[in-house]
Amino acid sequence: MAEVNLLQALPQTKRNIQKRKDAKDPEIIAIAKQFGQMYFDGPREYGYGGYQYDGRWIPVAKNIVTHFGLKPGMRVLDVGCAKGFLVKDLMEVCPGLEVFGIDISSYAISNCPDEVAERLVQGNCISLPFSNHEFDAVIALNVLHNLERRAVKSALLEIIRVCNSDKMFIQVDSYLDDNQRHIFLDWVLTAQFHDFPAGWLQLFGEVGYKGDWYWTIVTE
Numbered sequence: 571m572a573e574v575n576l577l578q579a580l581p582q583t584k585r586n587i588q589k590r591k592d593a594k595d596p597e598i599i600a601i602a603k604q605f606g607q608m609y610f611d612g613p614r615e616y617g618y619g620g621y622q623y624d625g626r627w628i629p630v631a632k633n634i635v636t637h638f639g640l641k642p643g644m645r646v647l648d649v650g651c652a653k654g655f656l657v658k659d660l661m662e663v664c665p666g667l668e669v670f671g672i673d674i675s676s677y678a679i680s681n682c683p684d685e686v687a688e689r690l691v692q693g694n695c696i697s698l699p700f701s702n703h704e705f706d707a708v709i710a711l712n713v714l715h716n717l718e719r720r721a722v723k724s725a726l727l728e729i730i731r732v733c734n735s736d737k738m739f740i741q742v743d744s745y746l747d748d749n750q751r752h753i754f755l756d757w758v759l760t761a762q763f764h765d766f767p768a769g770w771l772q773l774f775g776e777v778g779y780k781g782d783w784y785w786t787i788v789t790e
């Protein structure tokens with residue numbers, strides 16, 4: 571179980587924190603939390619501001635394959651896979667790897683690359699529609715903080731249940747000091763549970779999570 575930055579190769583996102591803070595209102599937040607077209611492909615105030623495949627997950631996929639020693643034939647689940655870009659890239663960098671994704675957003679799933687359309691399912695991570703120990707590795711990137719604390723625990727228990735090893739990786743919103751916390755609160759739209767690392771580690775311990783993790787820290 572280790573803290574490891576598997577997403578370090580992703581390009582840094584430019585964020586206009588003040589613009590987001592000024593625009594944010596309950597209606598925008600409610601629309602963002604639907605994880606529909608506006609969240610992925612609407613204006614930046616609502617979420618991604620446009621989420622298209624551009625290959626940026628390829629180096630991350632390589633890191634994941636190397637970190638977990640993934641081999642052709644192994645089965646991997648991406649929880650909160652959005653449009654399935656990482657699912658596609660994991661199979662591209664490791665041909666023969668069997669990768670699947672689940673996401674609550676029917677909009678995201680139905681706007682995935684053709685190659686992964688049969689591999690993505692719509693569903694909620696608090697109740698994964700998979701058998702015990704069905705996967706050799708499970709990842710959940712920037713998903714779990716969108717749940718209430720109790721639901722985060724349910725989702726983690728589900729991830730542990732469907733994985734046949736400790737090859738699990740969770741990345742969630744966090745902050746290392748009060749200044750980072752203020753920036754995060756100005757920026758956040760969809761997160762429901764977030765905490766300092768100690769709070770997250772406490773939660774991981776409560777469910778006996780033995781996988782790896784890293785933090786998404788919002789910067790300007």
Ligand SMILES: C[S@@+](CC[C@H](N)C(=O)[O-])C[C@H]1O[C@@H](n2cnc3c(N)ncnc32)[C@H](O)[C@@H]1O
Binds near residue numbers: 605694695710713716
């Ligand atoms: C910030 S995006 C992250 C997407 C992708 N994992 C990434 O890192 O780019 C959060 C994703 O979590 C999904 N999501 C939110 N709540 C969920 C839930 N309860 N079960 C499954 N997916 C969920 C959203 O639809 C969205 O695709």
